[in-house]
Amino acid sequence: MKIWYKFLFLPILILAFVGCSDDEQESVWVYHVENEDGKVTQLQKHTIGNGIPIIIMCDRYSDKSITDGYYRSATKKVLEGLFSVHPMKSLRDYFDVYEVTVVAYTNRISKKVVPVFTIQDLESIQDGDDKAVEYAKKAVGEKRIDDAVVIILVNHDQYYRSCCWGVSPSSSSYSDIPTGGARAYVWDSSDGSESLSDYYGTLLHEFGHAFAKLADEYVEEDRAWNDNEWCKEMFMEEQKYGYWRNISFDSDVTKSYWADFAADSRYDFEKLGCYEGGLFQEKGVYRATENSIMNHTYSTSYFNVISRVMIYKRCMRIAYGDSWKFDYEDFVKFDLEKAKAEYRADKERYHSYSYSKSKYLGVPPRFIKQKTSR
Numbered sequence: 525m526k527i528w529y530k531f532l533f534l535p536i537l538i539l540a541f542v543g544c545s546d547d548e549q550e551s552v553w554v555y556h557v558e559n560e561d562g563k564v565t566q567l568q569k570h571t572i573g574n575g576i577p578i579i580i581m582c583d584r585y586s587d588k589s590i591t592d593g594y595y596r597s598a599t600k601k602v603l604e605g606l607f608s609v610h611p612m613k614s615l616r617d618y619f620d621v622y623e624v625t626v627v628a629y630t631n632r633i634s635k636k637v638v639p640v641f642t643i644q645d646l647e648s649i650q651d652g653d654d655k656a657v658e659y660a661k662k663a664v665g666e667k668r669i670d671d672a673v674v675i676i677l678v679n680h681d682q683y684y685r686s687c688c689w690g691v692s693p694s695s696s697s698y699s700d701i702p703t704g705g706a707r708a709y710v711w712d713s714s715d716g717s718e719s720l721s722d723y724y725g726t727l728l729h730e731f732g733h734a735f736a737k738l739a740d741e742y743v744e745e746d747r748a749w750n751d752n753e754w755c756k757e758m759f760m761e762e763q764k765y766g767y768w769r770n771i772s773f774d775s776d777v778t779k780s781y782w783a784d785f786a787a788d789s790r791y792d793f794e795k796l797g798c799y800e801g802g803l804f805q806e807k808g809v810y811r812a813t814e815n816s817i818m819n820h821t822y823s824t825s826y827f828n829v830i831s832r833v834m835i836y837k838r839c840m841r842i843a844y845g846d847s848w849k850f851d852y853e854d855f856v857k858f859d860l861e862k863a864k865a866e867y868r869a870d871k872e873r874y875h876s877y878s879y880s881k882s883k884y885l886g887v888p889p890r891f892i893k894q895k896t897s898r
Contacts (some may be wrong), residue, residue: 574838577668577673578620596623608829624633710730722821740819741801775800
């Protein structure tokens with residue numbers, strides 16, 4: 525048989541493929557540019573300390589987004605957002621930042637993209653979280669995954685976000701500085717449906733959960749606890765390990781984790797106190813300031829002082845090891861003037877926004893059992 529004769533079958537195959545139903549088309553998944561999958565690029569190198577790893581990845585991105593540079597522009601946007609406000613802006617030189625490319629499965633006909641990590645929605649995100657950890661290890665290995673924050677930028681048309689903690693407080697060292705890696709899932713707003721400041725606020729809110737183990741400071745009736753006393757005891761126990769330090773269960777500010785700052789007149793500009801409402805509860809839980817980035821990302825991108833000090837402590841402990849000890853005045857020297865400037869800038873950025881006490885922002889952080897190196 526002559527070679528040209530074989531090509532007579534080609535039009536028949538094309539017509540058969542094009543003529544199949546949508547369901548049949550959507551079952552034909554094609555995996556492109558496999559050599560790009562799992563490729564690691566270092567976007568930033570630390571110049572101080574031991575280096576604190578951040579890994580940025582994207583999910584639901586097609587192969588074309590890698591070859592046309594869109595994937596890189598998305599990870600660079602995350603990079604700049606993470607270091608856009610104090611204290612992260614001031615701590616930038618301590619961090620190593622990596623990009624890991626994740627090639628999604630795409631349909632050649634419909635162009636639909638199948639998620640690699642985020643299965644269905646964020647309520648079922650646990651199904652893909654182990655895979656996200658495996659991709660992150662390509663950048664930092666097994667030994668450093670417990671120190672790493674993984675940012676997953678999700679290409680999706682719905683606003684959502686979440687955070688997964690790989691180590692529960694009970695398995696952490698008994699310390700006022702939390703340990704354990706985490707994954708923060710953030711919606712990609714590149715379609716212009718969200719302003720840059722709002723997007724950065726969302727990103728930094730989730731980073732606050734992931735890195736410093738901060739609590740949500742907002743009220744959400746649908747997520748109020750069913751058993752107040754049991755939940756309160758659980759959270760208070762976990763606070764001993766450095767988790768949830770930005771909330772209190774006592775209205776007396778002298779019994780809060782920010783008591784020293786509240787008594788320090790140098791921090792009067794923040795109006796520190798015990799403002800009722802937090803951890804989704806309207807009553808019985810208190811936050812340090814009326815508003816902060818852990819409360820409402822559309823009216824501020826400002827970390828209050830208790831959030832800043834927890835970020836600072838975690839950074840220094842990873843950068844310098846267990847020998848590092850916290851000194852209050854060293855922190856004030858690092859923080860005070862920059863915090864004042866950030867506070868003024870934040871008021872200017874959000875002067876037209878009205879603060880809403882209750883707004884659903886996402887799903888709370890959750891613990892996911894994960895094998896760790898420690």
